[in-house]
Amino acid sequence: MPLLKAEGITAGYGDTDILHDVHLEVNDGEIVSLIGPNGAGKSTLMKAVFGLIHPRQGSIRFRDKEIAGRSPYDIVKEGMCYVPQVANVFVQLTAEENLEMGGYLLDERLLPERKERVYELFPKLRERRHQRVGKMSGGERQMVAIGSALMLEPELLLLDEPSAGLSPKLVDEIFDNIHHINETGLAVLMVEQNARKSLAMATRGYVLASGQNRVDGTGQALLDDPEVGRLYLGG
Amino acid sequence: MDISQEPDRAPVKRDKRLGERVRDVVQTRAFLLVSIAVVFVALLVLARFQGVSGERLLSLAAWGIMLGGIIGLGSIGLTLVYGVLKFPNFSHGALVTLGAYFTFAFLAWLPQSEPLRPLSFGWEFPVALVLSMPLVGLVAVAVDRAVYRRLRRQNAHLVLFAMASLAMAFFLRSIIYIAWGPDFHFYFPGRANPALELPLNIRVRADQLFILVLALMLMLGVYVLLERTRIGKAMRATADNPELAQVRGINTERVIAWTWLLGGALAAAGGTMYGLSSQLRPEMGFWLLLPMFAAAIMGGIGNPYGALAGALIIGITHQVSTAFLDPTYGPAVAFVLMVIVLLVRPQGLFGRGGG
Numbered sequence: 001m002p003l004l005k006a007e008g009i010t011a012g013y014g015d016t017d018i019l020h021d022v023h024l025e026v027n028d029g030e031i032v033s034l035i036g037p038n039g040a041g042k043s044t045l046m047k048a049v050f051g052l053i054h055p056r057q058g059s060i061r062f063r064d065k066e067i068a069g070r071s072p073y074d075i076v077k078e079g080m081c082y083v084p085q086v087a088n089v090f091v092q093l094t095a096e097e098n099l100e101m102g103g104y105l106l107d108e109r110l111l112p113e114r115k116e117r118v119y120e121l122f123p124k125l126r127e128r129r130h131q132r133v134g135k136m137s138g139g140e141r142q143m144v145a146i147g148s149a150l151m152l153e154p155e156l157l158l159l160d161e162p163s164a165g166l167s168p169k170l171v172d173e174i175f176d177n178i179h180h181i182n183e184t185g186l187a188v189l190m191v192e193q194n195a196r197k198s199l200a201m202a203t204r205g206y207v208l209a210s211g212q213n214r215v216d217g218t219g220q221a222l223l224d225d226p227e228v229g230r231l232y233l234g235g
Numbered sequence: 236m237d238i239s240q241e242p243d244r245a246p247v248k249r250d251k252r253l254g255e256r257v258r259d260v261v262q263t264r265a266f267l268l269v270s271i272a273v274v275f276v277a278l279l280v281l282a283r284f285q286g287v288s289g290e291r292l293l294s295l296a297a298w299g300i301m302l303g304g305i306i307g308l309g310s311i312g313l314t315l316v317y318g319v320l321k322f323p324n325f326s327h328g329a330l331v332t333l334g335a336y337f338t339f340a341f342l343a344w345l346p347q348s349e350p351l352r353p354l355s356f357g358w359e360f361p362v363a364l365v366l367s368m369p370l371v372g373l374v375a376v377a378v379d380r381a382v383y384r385r386l387r388r389q390n391a392h393l394v395l396f397a398m399a400s401l402a403m404a405f406f407l408r409s410i411i412y413i414a415w416g417p418d419f420h421f422y423f424p425g426r427a428n429p430a431l432e433l434p435l436n437i438r439v440r441a442d443q444l445f446i447l448v449l450a451l452m453l454m455l456g457v458y459v460l461l462e463r464t465r466i467g468k469a470m471r472a473t474a475d476n477p478e479l480a481q482v483r484g485i486n487t488e489r490v491i492a493w494t495w496l497l498g499g500a501l502a503a504a505g506g507t508m509y510g511l512s513s514q515l516r517p518e519m520g521f522w523l524l525l526p527m528f529a530a531a532i533m534g535g536i537g538n539p540y541g542a543l544a545g546a547l548i549i550g551i552t553h554q555v556s557t558a559f560l561d562p563t564y565g566p567a568v569a570f571v572l573m574v575i576v577l578l579v580r581p582q583g584l585f586g587r588g589g590g
Contacts, residue, residue, distance in 0.1 A: 050482065052478065052481075052482070071481065072478075072481040072482045073481045073482075073483075073484050073485055073486050073487070076482065076483070076484040077484065081482075082482050084478075084479065084482065087476055087478070087479060088479060089479075090471070090472045090475040090476055090479065090480075091475060091476075092471060092474070092475045093468070093471060093472060093475065097468055097471075097472075100465075100468060101468065101469065101472045101480070101483045101485065102483055104465070104469065104483055104484045104485050105484040108465065148483060152484070
């Protein structure tokens with residue numbers, strides 16, 4: 001049984017459909033990379049999975065439970081956390097308060113231990129935990145965002161362009177972190193502009209274009225596919 | 236206050252670099268503070284020219300702090316609701332009035348006890364206040380459920396929210412007229428509350444000190460709630476980024492309900508204190524609406540601590556101006572300060588952006 005299975009998703013904003021009959025699957029422990037040109041509907045698919053927009057058609061099952069049409073604060077209880085592409089931290093709150101909001105659904109007694117785990121993963125955040133996130137750099141914000149999403153110890157982590165706007169050195173750092181998080185047993189579904197890097201790390205990948213599935217396959221197979229290379233990986 | 240106007244769009248031709256540079260200086264927090272200080276000092280100088288004694292000015296300033304406390308309690312609710320829901324709630328003044336009248340109703344119902352000298356009231360007054368606060372909070376939640384939540388579900392434009400809140404202001408005021416009539420009321424008619432002589436010849440009544448202490452305690456409570464409790468942090472998180480709050484597992488509808496409850500309860504406390512310091516009128520909250528908005532805007536709308544600072548500045552300036560101005564011009568003082576803030580630094584003293 002796949003961890004996440006989306007089938008026949010048609011979704012969009014208002015009367016405009018962006019996704020047309022899209023399918024997607026994530027199994028336990030996998031890293032799945034979603035690539036495609038700008039405007040392909042990658043972020044829209046993530047939002048539909050997480051209930052920020054409700055699909056007009058199709059089913060989204062998490063651990064064989066239908067979640068399409070439910071609210072984000074409800075879906076998060078099922079064991080799936082999401083890091084949006086932009087505005088993914090509370091800038092008015094401190095780093096530590098951001099983590100506490102990530103663990104909003106937890107018993108308060110569990111918070112110190114979970115925060116400690118995030119600080120072990122991102123030691124920089126420990127130093128700056130009482131700093132307002134609005135005053136932090138892009139890389140640090142991304143750590144706060146990912147750290148907050150880990151507070152509930154989800155089974156599946158959704159990352160929308162985790163490396164957007166970061167320097168090449170920081171991009172590598174974030175990718176290392178994602179790899180490390182995945183090794184602890186978490187499945188990851190990510191949208192990435194750095195398509196080659198993310199496919200190299202991914203178990204499987206999906207190419208999306210104009211709101212439709214184009215090619216699926218293992219990360220390596222997609223990297224080796226000359227047509228994918230020419231059309232979507234920039235030659 | 237015209238909320239739809241965007242002065243930046245005016246097609247003015249000017250030397251951009253010089254203009255930008257001047258604007259950068261003018262828009263700093265320091266410049267705003269200096270502007271407010273200039274208005275304040277001008278008031279003091281005018282008062283001295285009119286032969287107002289220093290002791291009288293000090294007493295007025297002390298009353299101003301008390302008035303600032305009352306305005307502050309109202310403007311905290313206003314700014315919290317704005318922070319979470321992003322619309323100016325014009326019916327907040329009606330909640331203030333409702334709080335004052337609910338306390339009045341509870342006083343009539345509770346047994347009267349001996350006044351706690353030198354205060355003008357007995358134990359029944361704080362009890363009535365404690366009963367009135369959550370009740371107004373619940374009214375605010377009920378109004379939200381009946382009106383604003385429907386609008387939220389329809390993704391209505393913010394102007395519609397503001398108009399709906401204006402309608403609610405008139406609706407609630409009409410209910411007050413029907414229930415209690417248009418006449419003045421006093422909590423304790425005819426009871427003496429002589430002024431106390433404090434050091435530096437400051438003359439204030441014991442009731443005013445009570446108001447000040449209570450306002451400070453409530454504000455401390457708000458601080459603890461927002462900074463230390465889970466629901467308070469969730470309120471700040473929801474005000475910051477409602478969509479992300481949902482993604483993090485926060486039920487934002489519940490947070491909104493708590494925000495109304497808190498805002499309504501504080502408004503009730505402010506209204507009751509205002510009623511104690513003067514008298515009850517159906518329009519009392521409506522007249523407080525302008526200073527409350529001015530305070531919220533001055534502090535940077537959405538920022539509860541800023542609202543409090545703004546309320547103190549407005550309260551003190553307002554009272555000191557009565558040394559030589561007719562008190563009916565009081566709201567004009569608040570209005571002048573608000574216009575200065577809007578011109579100099581629209582994001583307020585503690586708003587985001589700028590220096």
